[in-house]
Amino acid sequence: MNDWNTWAERELSGLRAINRYRELIAFDGDGPIGTVRGQRVLSFASNDYLGLACHPQVKLAAISAIERFGTGATASRLIVGTRSLHGELESQLAQWNLSERALVFSSGYLANLGVLTALGEQDVTLFSDELNHASIIDGCRLAKARTLIYRHLDLQHLRELLSQTSGRKIVVSESVFSMDGDTAPLPALAELCCDHGALLVLDEAHAALGPKLAPTPGLQVLHVGTLSKTLGALGGFVAGSSRLIELLINRARNFIFTTGLSPADTAAALAAARICQSQEGDQLRARLRSLIDMLRPGHASAIVPIILGEDAAALAASAQLRAAGIHVPAIRPPTVPKGTARLRVALSASHTEAMLDSLRGALARLDSIPSHQLEHA
Structure with missing residues (x-):
């Protein structure tokens, strides 16, 4: 008789032996x-790039939504799970992305899966950058379409x-790659898609500072985003043409068969999106830009990787910090390719200059980081 617990412990022991074991x-x-295991720490791990998860207006919007609508959507969006808040948020997201319409999913992961499985039929070929996020990889695997992988940012x-x-x-x-913090050449990518009549699906989850794709005549594009990073809430969305959004409503199984986004998260994301499109949003982005330049001048995003190579070296550096x-x-x-284990520093507008100084000092004292990795830190 097979003992599943014995098998699970054997698998876990294997992960520990190669420094791949993870825990919550x-x-x-x-x-x-905040505190981690009773120790007060300064975190550079959050994707709350503009610091909106704790913004008073965002928190108040979530509380007000609970008082008005309750805690859950109670059903899928096509049953009774759609609230007026969903429509308001989708209109705001469509406007923000210069699109005809938007559709909110329960997570950014589900948004990518929904787009790629609903549109990736048997007569379709998907072309995916080799360093795309796991949600894109899984969407390609689940789609009926054939998938071809192109070398990272290699448009030729x-x-x-x-x-x-x-x-x-x-x-x-x-548009911004989640582990390296580098950016796609959007104008050239858009031109290439136009030349070949390809639909461009652009995941902008980490693009708190852009780049933003300018309107391109002849380009067919779907913008995929998350509500849980720049907007500090929870959920995902797709913005694009009305026809494609209508098709997703009718064919994306993980939209059709999933309970709608909660009223609190919907209202929080709506409040955060309005802040992002205001003068305050401009100020938060400028602040984030200045903090990035303190750590690594000219770097394209709030994600600053420090690549150490071996898994044990990355674990030791994290423990020392x-x-x-x-x-x-x-x-x-498997989050990053073998031999590229790293520290992933994520900056936020909620950090201060003094916090950045503390980080830079702690990094300089690390035993295992090559000097060239710290030349800007």
Whole structure:
């Protein structure tokens, strides 16, 4: 008789042996300062890039929504799970993304899965950047379409693959890549999609500072985003043409068969989106930009990787930082390619200059970081 617990322990032991074991660690705090296992730490791990998760207006909007609508949507969106708040948020997101219409999903992960499985039919070829997020990878795997992988940001390779492929085509890329913090060349990518009649699916989850794709004549594009990073709430969305959004409503199984986004998260995201499009939003982005330049001048995004190579080195560096009161997690395969384990520093407008000084000092004292990795830190 097979003993599943014995098998699970054997698998876990294997993960521990190669430094791939992971566990849940509670971070209790309101903003970048909190406690981890009873220790007070300064976190550089959050994706709350503009610090809106703790913004008073965002929190008040969530509380007001609960008082008006209750805690849950109670059903899928096509049954009785749609509230007027969903429509308001979708209109705001469509306007923000210069699109005809938007559709909110229960997470950004589900948004990518929904788009790629609903549109990736058997007569379609998907072209995916090799460093795309797991939600894109899984969406490609679940789709009926064929998938071709092009080398990271290598548009010449993508051009060759597009030229060699007939039929309907979808190119899918992140605008800001979640582990390296580098950016896609959006104008050239858009031009390439126009030349080959390809639909561009652009995941903009980490693009708190852009780049933003300018309107391009002839381009067919779907903007995929999350409500849980720049907007500090929870959920995901897709923005694009009315026809494509209508098709997703009718064919995206993880939209059709999932309870709608909660009223609190919907209202929080709506309040945050309005802040983002205001003068205050401009000020928050300018502040974030200045903090990035303190750590790594000219870097394109709030994600600053410090690549150490071996898993054990990344774990040791993270532990040394934790002992100094700085929380920066070690990122290991399969999240990143083998041999590229790293510290992933994530900056937020809620950090202060003094906090950045503390981080830079702690990084400089690390034992295992090559000097070239710290030249800007």
